[in-house]
Amino acid sequence: MSVQIIRPGLLATIQDLGRYGFQQYGVVVGGAMDSLSLRLANILVGNEEGEAAIEITMMGTSLQFKEDALISITGGNLSPVIDENPVPSWRPIFVRKDAILSFTGCKLGCRAYVAVAGGFSIPEVMNSKSTYMRGEIGGFKGRALREGDLIPLAEENSFSRKVKEAYQRKLKQSSFAAADWHVPFERYVNRSVVRVLKGAEFEKFSDSSQKQFFEQEFHITPQSDRMGYRLSGASLQLKEPFELLSEAVANGTIQVPGDGNPIVLLADRQTTGGYPRIGQIAAADLPVIAQMKPGDRIRFQEIPLYKAEQLYIEREQEIAQIRTALLLKKWSFE
């Protein structure tokens, strides 16, 4: 049981929800950029929601299933096709042995997730299967996936097997069959406004920079990756210069180095930083920015702490509801 990489495309890596408990040693958390899509991809195939999946970036990735498999595709719409037929996202899909899944172009968002029932059978490094490329650890041999890589799959659980077998009996000719229902989550992929809390050093920025931060649009520059996005736009200046003692940063921390261009720290961010922090993206909107790509415009909308918490809790409740609904679902087939 395995998946073979036919073409890696721009960037494809194995990711889970990240590596926790080692930030005290400076070890980066990492994990899926869009953790919401990763969780849903896993839930849709009956996995634990933190199981590893393949994170596909932008386009060009092609993979082949070496056995019949139950899979799902979530996240951005990167125009997935199976043996040249378009395949829908956000639902369970049964694929026949030898089917080839390809991502042919970026339509909406920039990262898609492919989960396979059972998950990937690869060793954990510091309790996680996520690939941390700069540190060359985790994932498949500590690196991005390459042509020819054969990633072994683990045994699926009984729920997933039952669903898979039901499809196996129904499917006649074509190389895949998709469920006739989906979970309605595409909506966040196409947003350009991100909700933000004031950062710890917000008040240290000049009055005009404080205003510009929430009123003006910023561009995501090409110097953006899984570690962070460098933005351009208004140059944000401090009231007066000061050196900050390095302190912990978090996913979505927006820091401003001396050149005035903000940097949004993302999945592969450092554990601590020493630049003043003007903002902190609400956790519920991290998937929104994770789906943005260089060239996109972004706007920051201020929200208070209690609101960010409310969004966080509503998101968790929504995911819990989907998890329950899937278990109770009457599985029907096209």
Place this chain on the structure above:
Amino acid sequence: MKKEREEIHIKPLGESAVTVQFGTEINSFINKKVKALATKLQNDSFSGFIECTPAFSSVTVFFDPFVVKQAYGEKEKTSFQIVRAILERMLKTFVEEKESTPQIVEIPVCYGGDFGPDLDFVAEHNGLSADEVIRLHASAQYPVYMIGFAPGFPYLGGLSEKINAPRRPSPRTSIPAGSVGIAGSQTGVYPISTPGGWQLIGRTPMALFRPDRDQPSVLSAGDIVKFAPITKEEYEQYRERLQ
């Protein structure tokens, strides 16, 4: 004279983390409190606790707001308020760790040249020669205050005031593993290749990050670091021995 009692600030870092700030300066008195709270949290945490990141003068506590709210069932309070109250209770009762003999780690460094492209800047900025910067950097003992920023990256105290230098206005997009740098009154070593804004004065052949070990960082808070100047030939020999 160092202030014996600085006010403790507890502030949110987003909706899922809080930072406990013991002060705003680097000193071993504050750093001991940092270690004590981090140890306490690791041994005796609370529902929803994920992990904590100790720094120079602060400890940041990461938690899951959903779990915290469910576990403590105080509807009208935010998880930040609940966690803050838990931390305040801990701070009233905690005990600082006893002094132990620190581990001394010698780190070989090849200074200047391609390995230390900012050595001349640091020298000029302080009105010194490059050799004087090397002599000053390699003659001090540096306590490790924290590990952070990147896997195994040590933040060190004890840098001579004569060789301080500001961070670069814009960080470099890639810095080679082993680079030794200065930022403000701090010095440190980059264990892996990463973007960074420090002024680079040299490079070590030593691997400070070992992902296959239980403790993945060679250094830990409380150790003492010494830098020993080596030549480019010695650097290459050391690298060869590693492979």
